[in-house]
Amino acid sequence: xxxxEPEAPEEEAFEEARPGGRVQAVVAxxxxxxxxxxxxxxxxxxxxxxxxxxxxxxxxxxxxxxxxACGVGIAIIAATAKAHHGxxxxxxxxxxxxxxAGALAVYASLFEVVGFxxxxxxxxxxxxxxxxxxxxxxxxxxxxxxxAVAYALFILGLGVPLPHxxxx
Amino acid sequence: xxxSSVLSGFSVAFEPQNLLFCLIGVTVGMLIGVLPGLGxxxxxxxxxxxTYTLEPTAAVIMLAGIFYGAQYGGTIxxxxxxxxxxxxxxxxxxxxHALARRGEAGPALGVAAIxxxxxxxxxxxxxxxxxxxxxxxxxxxxPAEYTVLALIGIFLVGTLGSGSxxxxxxxxxxxxxxxxxxxxxxxxxxxxxxxxxQLADGIDFTIVAMGLFGVGEILYNLExxxxxxxxxxxxxxxxxxxxxxxxxxxxxxxxxxTGFVLGILPGGxxxxxxxxxxAVEKRVAKDPSRFGKGAVExxxxxxSANNAAATSSFIPLLTLGIPANATMAxxxxxxxxxxxxxxxxxxTEHPDVFWGVVNSMYVGNxxxxxxxxxxxxxxxxxxxVRPGVLAxxxxxxxxxxxxxxxxxxxxxxxxxxxxxxGYGMRKLGFEPGPFVLAFVLGSLLEASFRRSMRxxxxxxxxxxxxxxxxxxxxILVLTAxxxxxxxxxxxxxxxxxxxxxxx
Numbered sequence: 001x002x003x004x005e006p007e008a009p010e011e012e013a014f015e016e017a018r019p020g021g022r023v024q025a026v027v028a029x030x031x032x033x034x035x036x037x038x039x040x041x042x043x044x045x046x047x048x049x050x051x052x053x054x055x056x057x058x059x060x061x062x063x064x065x066x067x068x069a070c071g072v073g074i075a076i077i078a079a080t081a082k083a084h085h086g087x088x089x090x091x092x093x094x095x096x097x098x099x100x101a102g103a104l105a106v107y108a109s110l111f112e113v114v115g116f117x118x119x120x121x122x123x124x125x126x127x128x129x130x131x132x133x134x135x136x137x138x139x140x141x142x143x144x145x146x147x148a149v150a151y152a153l154f155i156l157g158l159g160v161p162l163p164h165x166x167x168x
Numbered sequence: 169x170x171x172s173s174v175l176s177g178f179s180v181a182f183e184p185q186n187l188l189f190c191l192i193g194v195t196v197g198m199l200i201g202v203l204p205g206l207g208x209x210x211x212x213x214x215x216x217x218x219t220y221t222l223e224p225t226a227a228v229i230m231l232a233g234i235f236y237g238a239q240y241g242g243t244i245x246x247x248x249x250x251x252x253x254x255x256x257x258x259x260x261x262x263x264x265h266a267l268a269r270r271g272e273a274g275p276a277l278g279v280a281a282i283x284x285x286x287x288x289x290x291x292x293x294x295x296x297x298x299x300x301x302x303x304x305x306x307x308x309x310x311p312a313e314y315t316v317l318a319l320i321g322i323f324l325v326g327t328l329g330s331g332s333x334x335x336x337x338x339x340x341x342x343x344x345x346x347x348x349x350x351x352x353x354x355x356x357x358x359x360x361x362x363x364x365x366q367l368a369d370g371i372d373f374t375i376v377a378m379g380l381f382g383v384g385e386i387l388y389n390l391e392x393x394x395x396x397x398x399x400x401x402x403x404x405x406x407x408x409x410x411x412x413x414x415x416x417x418x419x420x421x422x423x424x425x426t427g428f429v430l431g432i433l434p435g436g437x438x439x440x441x442x443x444x445x446x447a448v449e450k451r452v453a454k455d456p457s458r459f460g461k462g463a464v465e466x467x468x469x470x471x472s473a474n475n476a477a478a479t480s481s482f483i484p485l486l487t488l489g490i491p492a493n494a495t496m497a498x499x500x501x502x503x504x505x506x507x508x509x510x511x512x513x514x515x516t517e518h519p520d521v522f523w524g525v526v527n528s529m530y531v532g533n534x535x536x537x538x539x540x541x542x543x544x545x546x547x548x549x550x551x552x553v554r555p556g557v558l559a560x561x562x563x564x565x566x567x568x569x570x571x572x573x574x575x576x577x578x579x580x581x582x583x584x585x586x587x588x589x590g591y592g593m594r595k596l597g598f599e600p601g602p603f604v605l606a607f608v609l610g611s612l613l614e615a616s617f618r619r620s621m622r623x624x625x626x627x628x629x630x631x632x633x634x635x636x637x638x639x640x641x642x643i644l645v646l647t648a649x650x651x652x653x654x655x656x657x658x659x660x661x662x663x664x665x666x667x668x669x670x671x
Contacts, residue, residue, distance in 0.1 A: 052621065056355055097591060100563075123564065154572065161575055
C-alpha cells in the first residue's frame with residue numbers, strides 16, 4: 001500500500017519548516033523563566049551560604065538567575081519583534097511525536113517487569129506499522145528479526161545483562 | 169627526553185599480539201561510532217571485564233583504539249544520516265549531511281577520513297614532543313583558571329550557533345542547571361533529586377547526549393515523516409576531489425592544532441574542539457553563509473580537531489592522572505584494574521605501557537584510514553534503508569544502549585524525557601550545542617568557582633588580579649566584545665544576501 005498516502009498540500013516547502021507565530025516565540029522566553037524560577041525556589045530550600053562560604057544552593061541559584069534573565073530577554077525581544085524566524089510551528093505530526101514518546105516510556109517501564117523481548121517486539125512492530133507505515137507483513141518480519149539480532153548482539157555478543165525471559 | 173624509551177615503545181606497539189588488539193579496538197570503535205547511542209565510554213565500560221585477563225599494554229591499546237576509532241565511525245552516520253554517533257561529530261553533521269544530500273557523500277567522508285588521520289597523527293607527534301612541557305603549564309592551573317577556562321568554553325559554543333545569543337545563553341544556563349542534579353560535589357548534599365536515589369549520582373553525560381541528540385532527533389524527524397524524502401544521493405568517489413582538498417587543507421591544519429590544544433584541557437576534549445574548530449572555520453571563511461549548506465571546511469576542520477583532541481586528551485590522564493573526559497575516566501578505571509596508577513610516575517615507571525600505547529596510535533590511525541575508504545561504500549548503502557524502518561531500529565539500539573550503562577530502566581525514562589526536551593528545544597529555536605557543553609563543564613565550573621571563592625575569601629576581583637587567570641579573563645572579555653561585533657556584521661551580510669536572492 002506504499003505510496004497511496006496523499007501528500008499534504010501545504011507542506012510543499014519542506015526544506016524550511018514554517019516559523020511559529022508571536023505566541024510561540026514568547027513562550028520560548030516564558031518557559032526558561034518558569035524553569036529558572038522553579039529551580040531558584042528549590043535552591044532557596046538548600047543552604048545558599050555566602051560568596052566566602054558557598055552553600056549547596058548558591059551555584060544553582062546563580063545559574064537559575066541567569067536562566068530567568070535570558071528568558072526575560074527572549075520574551076521581550078519576541079514580543080516587540082516584527083518578524084519571527086526563531087521558532088518552528090507545530091504541525092499535525094507533533095501528535096505522532098507524543099505517541100512515540102509515550103510508547104517509549106511504556107517500553108522503558110515494561111522492560112524490567114516482563115523482560116526485553118516482548119516489549120521490544122511490540123515497540124518495533126507498532127512503530128514500523130503505524131509510524132513508519134510499513135506493511136503488516138514487513139513490519140512483523142522486521143520486528144522479529146531485529147529483536148533476535150538485538151538479543152544476539154547485546155546478550156550473547158556483548159554480555160549486557162538485559163532482563164530477558166528466553167535463556168540459553 | 170629519553171628517546172630510547174620512545175623507540176622501544178615502537179617495538180612494543182609492533183608486537184603481533186598488540187597489533188591484533190589494536191585492530192580489534194579500532195574496528196569495534198568504528199562500529200560503535202556508527203551505532204548511535206552506544207558511545208565509547210559505555211562500550212569501554214562494558215568491555216572492562218574482558219580486559220582483566222589481558223596484559224596491561226594490550227588492554228589499554230585496545231580500549232584506546234575503541235576511543236579514537238569511534239571518532240572515525242561517528243562521522244559516517246553524521247554525514248549520511250545526520251545522526252551523530254558521537255557528540256564530537258555533531259557539528260560534522262551540519263555541513264557533512266548537507267554535502268551528502270547534494271550527492272557528495274563520498275568526498276565528504278573521504279575528506280573526513282583523511283582529516284581524521286592527519287589530525288590524529290599530528291597530535292601523536294605533538295604529544296610525543298611537548299607532553300612534558302605542557303604538563304608543567306597545566307600543573308600551574310588552579311581553580312580560578314579552571315573557572316575562567318570553562319566560561320570561555322561555554323561562551324565560545326554559545327556564539328557558535330546561528331540562533332540568537334539570548335537563546336544560546338538560556339540553553340547553556342539550562343545545561344548548567346541540569347548538571348547540578350545529584351549530590352553536591354563538595355558537600356554531598358542532594359540537590360534537585362526530588363527524593364529519588366536514581367538521581368543521586370546526577371545524570372550521566374551519555375544519557376544527556378543520547379536523549380538530546382539521539383531520541384530528540386528521531387522524534388523531530390517523526391513529525392515530518394510525511395515530507396517527501398529526497399532521493400538517496402548518488403555515491404561519488406570516496407576520494408575527495410582537488411577542489412575539496414584545496415578547500416580543506418588549511419582547515420585540517422587549524423583543526424589539528426585547535427584539537428591538540430583543547431584536548432589537553434580537562435573538560436575540553438573532542439566535542440569542544442570540534443565545535444570550536446567549526447566556529448573558527450566559519451569565522452575565517454570568506455563567505456560564512458556557505459556553512460550549514462555543505463561547506464567542506466566545516467567537515468575537515470572539526471574532524472581533524474576531534475581526532476587530534478581524542479589523542480591529546482590522553483595527556484592529562486597519562487601525565488597528571490586527571491581524566492579529561494568521560495572515556496578517559498573509564499580508561500583511568502581500566503588502568504587501575506591492571507594495578508597501574510596513571511600519573512606523573514607512569515612515564516618513568518611503566519615506559520613500555522606509556523610509549524607502547526602512544527605509539528600504537530600511529531598504527532591504529534593507519535588501520536582506520538585503510539578501513540574507512542573501503543567501508544564507506546558499505547555504509548553509504550544504509551541511506552537506502554527507509555527512514556520509517558531505520559528510526560525504530562535506532563531507537564531500540566539507543567534504548568538498549570542506555571540500559572547497558574547502569575543496567576537501569578529509569579535511565580531509559582530519562583532519555584525519553586531528554587529526547588522530548590531536545591525536540592521541544594528544536595521547535596522553539598534553542599540549540600542543543602551550548603546546552604550539552606555547559607552540562608559537561610558544569611560540575612568543573614561549579615567546583616572551581618566555589619574553590620576559588622573560598623580561596624579568595626569571597627572577593628570576585630581576585631580572578632582579574634592573578635596573572636594566569638587574569639590573562640584568561642582578558643581573553644574572555646576580548647571574545648565577548650569581538651564576537652557579537654562579528655556576528656552583527658555577518659547577519660547584516662546574510663540579510664543583504666537574502667534580499668539579493670529574493671529579488
